[in-house]
Amino acid sequence: xxxxxxxLKFQEVSMTSTNVLEEKLEKIAEINGIKVYNIKSNRFxxxxxxxxxxxxxxxxxxxxxxxxxxxLRRGCSGLxxxxxxxxxxxxxxxxxxxCGIVKKGEKQIIHFYFEYVSDKYTSDADRNxxxxxxxxxxIIYKPALxxxxxxxxxxxxxxxxxxxLIESRINDKVQYALDRCYELMCKDEPFGLYxxxxxxxxxxxxxxxxxxxxKEKVSTLPVEVFxxxxxxxxxxxxxxxxxxxxxxxxxxxxxxSIVKKYVDKVSYFEDAMDVNQGKxxxxxxxxxxxxxxxxxxxxVYNGILGGGMHSKLFQNVREKAGLAYYVFAGxxxxxxxxxxxxxxxxxxxDHTKELILKQLDEIKEGNITDYEFKxxxxxxxxxxxxxKDSQLQVVDFxxxxxxxxxxxxxxxxxxKIQRVxxxxxxxxxxxxxxxxxxFLTSEA
Amino acid sequence: MKFETIEYxxxxxxxxxxxxxxxxxxxxxxxxxxxxxxxxxxxxxxxVDNEFVIPGEKTQTRVPDGIAHFLEHKLFEQKDGSVMDxxxxxxxxxxxxxxxxxxxxxxxxxxxxxxxxxLLLNFVQNPYITDESVEREKGIIGQxxxxxxxxxxxxxxxNLLDAFYKNHPVKFDIAGSIESISKITKDTLYKCxxxxxxxxxxxxxxxxxxxxxxxxxxxxxxxxxxxxTSEIERIFPEESDSVNxxxxxxxxxxxxxxxxxxxxxxxxxxxxxxxxxxxxAVKLIMSMIMGKSSELYAKLYDKGLINSTxxxxxxxxxxxxxxxxxxxxxxxxxxxxxLIKEIRKFRSNGLDPQTFDRLLKASKGRFLxxxxxVESISRMFINLYxxxxxxxxxxxxxxxMSFDYIMDVFDMHFDIERMALSVVKGxxx
Numbered sequence: 001x002x003x004x005x006x007x008l009k010f011q012e013v014s015m016t017s018t019n020v021l022e023e024k025l026e027k028i029a030e031i032n033g034i035k036v037y038n039i040k041s042n043r044f045x046x047x048x049x050x051x052x053x054x055x056x057x058x059x060x061x062x063x064x065x066x067x068x069x070x071x072l073r074r075g076c077s078g079l080x081x082x083x084x085x086x087x088x089x090x091x092x093x094x095x096x097x098x099c100g101i102v103k104k105g106e107k108q109i110i111h112f113y114f115e116y117v118s119d120k121y122t123s124d125a126d127r128n129x130x131x132x133x134x135x136x137x138x139i140i141y142k143p144a145l146x147x148x149x150x151x152x153x154x155x156x157x158x159x160x161x162x163x164x165l166i167e168s169r170i171n172d173k174v175q176y177a178l179d180r181c182y183e184l185m186c187k188d189e190p191f192g193l194y195x196x197x198x199x200x201x202x203x204x205x206x207x208x209x210x211x212x213x214x215k216e217k218v219s220t221l222p223v224e225v226f227x228x229x230x231x232x233x234x235x236x237x238x239x240x241x242x243x244x245x246x247x248x249x250x251x252x253x254x255x256x257s258i259v260k261k262y263v264d265k266v267s268y269f270e271d272a273m274d275v276n277q278g279k280x281x282x283x284x285x286x287x288x289x290x291x292x293x294x295x296x297x298x299x300v301y302n303g304i305l306g307g308g309m310h311s312k313l314f315q316n317v318r319e320k321a322g323l324a325y326y327v328f329a330g331x332x333x334x335x336x337x338x339x340x341x342x343x344x345x346x347x348x349x350d351h352t353k354e355l356i357l358k359q360l361d362e363i364k365e366g367n368i369t370d371y372e373f374k375x376x377x378x379x380x381x382x383x384x385x386x387x388k389d390s391q392l393q394v395v396d397f398x399x400x401x402x403x404x405x406x407x408x409x410x411x412x413x414x415x416k417i418q419r420v421x422x423x424x425x426x427x428x429x430x431x432x433x434x435x436x437x438x439f440l441t442s443e444a
Numbered sequence: 445m446k447f448e449t450i451e452y453x454x455x456x457x458x459x460x461x462x463x464x465x466x467x468x469x470x471x472x473x474x475x476x477x478x479x480x481x482x483x484x485x486x487x488x489x490x491x492v493d494n495e496f497v498i499p500g501e502k503t504q505t506r507v508p509d510g511i512a513h514f515l516e517h518k519l520f521e522q523k524d525g526s527v528m529d530x531x532x533x534x535x536x537x538x539x540x541x542x543x544x545x546x547x548x549x550x551x552x553x554x555x556x557x558x559x560x561x562x563l564l565l566n567f568v569q570n571p572y573i574t575d576e577s578v579e580r581e582k583g584i585i586g587q588x589x590x591x592x593x594x595x596x597x598x599x600x601x602x603n604l605l606d607a608f609y610k611n612h613p614v615k616f617d618i619a620g621s622i623e624s625i626s627k628i629t630k631d632t633l634y635k636c637x638x639x640x641x642x643x644x645x646x647x648x649x650x651x652x653x654x655x656x657x658x659x660x661x662x663x664x665x666x667x668x669x670x671x672x673t674s675e676i677e678r679i680f681p682e683e684s685d686s687v688n689x690x691x692x693x694x695x696x697x698x699x700x701x702x703x704x705x706x707x708x709x710x711x712x713x714x715x716x717x718x719x720x721x722x723x724x725a726v727k728l729i730m731s732m733i734m735g736k737s738s739e740l741y742a743k744l745y746d747k748g749l750i751n752s753t754x755x756x757x758x759x760x761x762x763x764x765x766x767x768x769x770x771x772x773x774x775x776x777x778x779x780x781x782x783l784i785k786e787i788r789k790f791r792s793n794g795l796d797p798q799t800f801d802r803l804l805k806a807s808k809g810r811f812l813x814x815x816x817x818v819e820s821i822s823r824m825f826i827n828l829y830x831x832x833x834x835x836x837x838x839x840x841x842x843x844x845m846s847f848d849y850i851m852d853v854f855d856m857h858f859d860i861e862r863m864a865l866s867v868v869k870g871x872x873x
Contacts, residue, residue, distance in 0.1 A: 006537070032570075043475070043477040043478065044816045045455075045456075045812045045813060045815050045816055046812070046813050048818060071708060081742065082736070082741075082742060082745060083736075083737055083739070083741070083742040085735045086735075086736040086737035086741075087802070088768070089737075089806070089807065090737055090749070090802050090803060090806035091805070091806075092809075093803055093805055093806065093808065093809030094805070094806035094807060094808070094809030094810040094813070095809065096810075115813065117809045117813070119814055121454075121455065122809075122810055149460075155750060157745075157746065160748055161748075161751045161752070164699065164700050164751060164772060167699030167700060167862075168698070168699050168753075170697060170698070170699060171595075171596050171597065171698050171699070172595075173591075173594050173595070273697045274591045274596050274696065274697045275594045275697075276590040277590035277591050277594055284614070308532070308537070309528040309529075309531075309532055309538070310529065310532035310533075316480070318584065319526065322581075322583035322584050323583075323587075324579050324584075324587060325584055325585075325587035325588040325591055326591070343587060343590075344587065344593050345586075345587065345590075355636070355749075360451035368471065371532075371533065372531070374533065375529075375533055375535070378532070378533070378534070378535025379532065379535060379537070381535055381554070382535045382536060382537060382552075382553060382554050382555070385479045385480070385554035385555075386480045386552065386554055387480060388479045389478050389479055389480045389817070390817070391816075399764065427750060
């Protein structure tokens, strides 16, 4: 339970220009095992506080972890109903509060988020940071209880809402075709789990079991807190006192993922629904994760292949052949996967698949034009620089760095990408293996 | 060079406004310290403009549905290849979209702003369309249409528009239908272009860490037209005040039914600041009746009749206006009935001034939050510019909004006779 102020910075800070401090991650405290980071920024009109709990993605806990945050969101000490919470947020100049579940590789992450207007723009004398922090900690550690356990009605309602959320996955066909491909490809691995669990798992949850699970998790799961915006000394004092008073036990150690997988044969899956357009997904094993040296070459490879309008997929499958309205490639960097997805005419399935695979062969054979290569590098540069204009995206970037145990800054990432050569891309292309083909087609 | 500077010191924002001799207006919002620069070049021409008088002709022309969107796709193609390749070589992200009332061309970059901006101004002014490229695009847009046909969220909202409007073209899919786009020809595309893509009918916005004088100089250098043209005559069909249908239902593979209900509003003949006032007032009342802090929301959420997908919106344009409330529900009819009951209750008991104050405060805070993003600022600007106002005019409207006006608007918009309900549900097995 020792609080320590360590000023661990990820990069040397120059004191000559205030702009240099922007978007840099600074660890400002470690209290009770809870690590707190600050990303200074004075050009936004709002600040954010983000609290992340990390757990292993596991079939025995996935649904419980997805459910308890939505129960917490229903009420806390002082604000026991959703109406009370929303009244409070409205009073606080329309502050935004939410919680969500994210999957990063084989980690399930619970995110609590609060965004509020900076002190500069509100006429109240009170301190918006303290109010925001108190609110979040109340939500997490002082939920509205009934007989020393979760409110039964809240649990039942949120179970029902979560089931509806899972059932509604089929509504977004584009996303569904991506998720199904990955889930089928990794059905024997933790990555194949949907981060909100299954209907059956949710139905079996009892209120007392959920409460016990919640109590254990919030006192043992690794926690990271990211605050964007400027903090003054009294804010840091408030932080220290608030985090000090939380009950924490020995922190749980999390597992690493098994990434390497060599594909002996390609699997095929198909689903049929009442649809007009077919959705084709191709799942690949890259066997390269974000903490490996050739990850940067993989980023460039993915960009050339399917990372935008300049890419081989867009130019050949959409523009030249007119086969798809959307077609792109995307990486899952923690698990070493890549997916190519497109919305096509059902009868063009095989033709499109051949044309897509041809683009991969082109890269393997070294057929990368200067235009394709340079545009990709420029596009990645623009993407990294653009990220800095969004507080949430910067937080997400640094959270991912912590999870993959890399210590890149945005500038560092940029430099490594700029050093990638065409040959590096060709070398990396040889590691990519097609694992699974998935097609969402019509019932007719 | 003459331009106007408007400062909003309390909020650390400024706008620079400039008008070119061709009638083109340009708005620059400087955002010091931001990495992204976002520029848009838009025309006041959207999917609703399917009947108009071509300049020089005497009678009106009706064009196929979806042509504004089709033209947007085609403009990217130039004689020497696609303009997207040129943007890609500059490292920027080009994009475009067509809405009911506008077509917008844009790019976002973190470097080489000058070069990217020249490119944007030039390609939009220089269409190059061939019969072959028109045929090829029909395949791509056909896929886009099918993608939207499979999207239940998209369908449930368009079906509500069909329920509201018997004739008004806002009810037609922005991309048209496979059938309507098959009728599009190179000639018709050029006719639409010549009618609507004159700088008098267009606006440029730039948001980011830029030098506004340099931006205006680039406009001077790149805009080809030098004189204003006359107002374009747009023709809209007769539309009755009442709704077309009270209920529309479509079967699609969804788990929980989706619904939208709302009010058809005939009070759209407003100008300038009046539009902002009305828009804000309707939205505040919507929140008072069914926002997250309302009694009705809590009641329906607790009963499991709505969930966190529930949302509300209001649209007001030159020739139409409507509100939409909806999301997932196991019983959309029950939600609509509860809404009606609540409106009747507020009619007899009156709205609460304290709730109004609190919601006004919250709305202002949310508005400030939108100023964090160059894209949000651009989007709001384009939408409002064609109505003769800027997004910063909202700040005045916030400060002068009165509870009396709210009560008037409550009577004007929330007319139960003008309600309709659209539902998308799965087939029962």
